[in-house]
Amino acid sequence: MDVEILARIQFAFTISFHYIYPPLSIGLGLVMVAMEGMYLKTGNKLYEDMARFYTKIFALIFGIGVATGIVMEFEFGTNWATYSKYVGDVFGSALAAEGIFAFALESGFLGVLLFGWNRVSSKVHFFATVMVTLGSMFSAIWIVVANSWQQTPAGYHIVGSGLEARAEITDFWAMVFNPSSIQRVCHVWIGAFLAGSFLVLSISAWYLIKNKHITFARSSFKIALVIATISGLAQLFAGHKSAEVVAKYQPAKLAALEGHFDSLAVADMYIAGYIDTKNQKTVGLRIPKGLTFLTHNDFTTPIRGLKSFKPEDRPSALNIVFQSYHLMIAVGMLMILLTLYACWLWYKGKLFEKRWLMMVFVWAVLLPQIGNQVGWYAAETGRQPWVVYGLLRTSDALSKAVTANQVLFSLILFMLVYTLLFALFIYLLNKKITHGPYSKGDIDHSPQHKIMAEEIGTL
Template sequence: MDVEILARIQFAFTIAFHYIYPPLSIGIGLILVILEGLYLKTGNKDYEILTRFWIKIFAVTFGIGVATGIIMEFEFGTNWAVYSRYVGDIFGSALAAEGLFAFGLESTFLGILLFGWNRVKPWAHFVSTLGVFLGSMFSAVWIVVANSWQQTPAGYHIVGEGLHARAEVTDFWAMVFNPSSVDRIIHTWQGAILAGAFLVLSVHAYYIRKGRFIEISKKAFKIALVVATLVSLMQLVSGHSSADGVAVNQPAKLATMEGHFEKDKPADLYLFGWVDKEKQKVTGIGIPGGLSFLVHQDFNAPIKGLNNFPVEDRPSQINAVFQFYHIMIAIGLTLILISLYASFLWWRGKLFETKWLMWVFSFSVILPQIANQVGWFTAEMGRQPWVVYGHLRTSEAFSQEVSANQIVFSLIMFTVVYSLLLVLFLYAVDKKIKHGPYDESTNPITFKSF
């Protein structure tokens, strides 16, 4: 393999592994705010027990997320030197804002969140929980802003030429509110909240199935179910808005996502299928003119196809982008269906009597994680061959001095270290889940310190 492909594989591996944890931190953070808010409002000790329990899982998740995120920043300099020079002014602004407005907020309140029980007033601890949650949300904002600028650049001008060219910020707020940033921030937040909510649903469905912590788990399950139902429905709106933005700003990506090749013809909306790149054909089941209708509310409206663009300006992995995109959509619809069905059973008073549904929720935690991963794969692979859309090609962005052997060695090293971290994470979380929210042999409101 050449250096470009290896550098892309390494970065894809490290960011995919890292992206397991920040969404969980955001989602669990929201659940913590709700649980602790209910405790302050009602004084019900069950909510205090649940808050303390999920803070422990949040801490493990947050810690590994921070550790794995640092690695990626070094990769920009080692493997993507030309890219780093080109976007340094843009990314520097966004990452500086993240440090000031996100990490600053999180670090201020994290110690109180983890160790402040019985040391500060309840309202002060709640403020710390809210601060850490908001910090994680703001952190996502600035990362997505930086990435969205690569997708839809705005508020900049180019200084220099060739390998020494770089983008400079001319309008900070135009850079922040570039054409795709708001849609992508909202969609990313929602995916993160679903990851956390379904983890809570999974754990407490497991307890209910096993006959452990039943009453307290019913409370937690209902809270997480409300969050999951509302947010999964909201994702339909943000997903549609994001797709509309792609149609305007990145039409080649949209054509790739639906395997649409023909020039300025109505485009079908596929439920599933397989793209034959050579024959320029999709084999599958779809709605004729469905994509045209979603974009223009007209089944006969033309959509730019891949043949509208030179071959060198199209994504090369068309079928992969198509599959990733449709997996994301399928999972999103599945989450809506199971959430709505569970809500219906709750209304009927039969939610916790439906054993098979508790079994489904026990394993549902994996679905938002897969959807988040394939959603990012769709966005990043669909942008190719550009690392900065329309300006800097991926083939021109990697470090010229790094050899293939060096990348292979570091990739093997990262694989080993990250595998150990994953095992450690699963072991630590599994241990806390098996122990449960409180010691079953003692009074439920007797806690060990964090």
């Protein structure tokens, strides 16, 4: 492999691993806010116990997420020096804003969230939980803004030429509110809400299958189910708005996402299929003129296809773009159907009667992770061959001094280290879940704790 492919694989691997954790922390933070809010409203100790338990899991996720995110910043300098020089002024502003407005807020209240139990009032601790959650959401804003600028650059001008060229900000707020940033931030936030809520659904379902902490698990399941259902339905709207931006500003990506080749013609929407790159056609189950309707709200307006772009300006990995995009949609629809079915059973009073459904929810924790990952793959591979759309090609963004052997060696090391980190994460997560929300030392004989005490057999 050449150095470009290896560098891209390395960055894809490190960011894919890192991207497991920030969505979980954002989504779990929202669930914790709901749980603590219920405690303040009702005074029911059960909700406080939920928040305490999931705070421990949040801390584990947050720690691994911070550690795995540091590596990417070094990769910008080692493997992508030309890119770093080109976008440094733009990214520097966005990442500085993240540090000032997001990470400082999040880390500032994190200590109160983790260690403030029984040291500050319930209202102060709830405020800290809200601030940590908002901090994680603000952090996502600035990261997505920086990435969205690569997709739809705005508020800049180019200084210098050739290898000395670089982008400078001329309008900070135009850079922040570039054509795709708002839609993509909402899309990422909702994906994170799904990741966090499905984690709680999975843990709660596992307790119910094992007949452990029944009252705790049923209550936490219902809270997470409400958040997951609303988020899944909201993602339909957010995803559609994001696709509209792609259609307007990145027509080559839209054509790759749906395997549309004809230069200028009405386009079908594929439910599933594959791209025959040799014959330049797409085969599969499709809705005739569906893409045209979703894009233009009619069945007659033509859409540019891949043949209308020069071969060197088209995404090269067409099937990766196509399959990732359609897998994201399939996973999203599956989550919606699953949560709506669970809500219908809840309405009928039969939610916890179906053991098979609880087993499905245990493993459904993987669905939002898969959706988030393949969604990112579709967005980033669909942008190729540009690293900054229409301005800087990926092949020109590489460091000139780094060699393929150096990148390969570091990639192997990263794989080993990240495999160990993931094994450690799973071990610690399993340990916390197996231990459960209660221990005998947590239980007294007050009326508020009676149900909990019965669950662990201390009465």
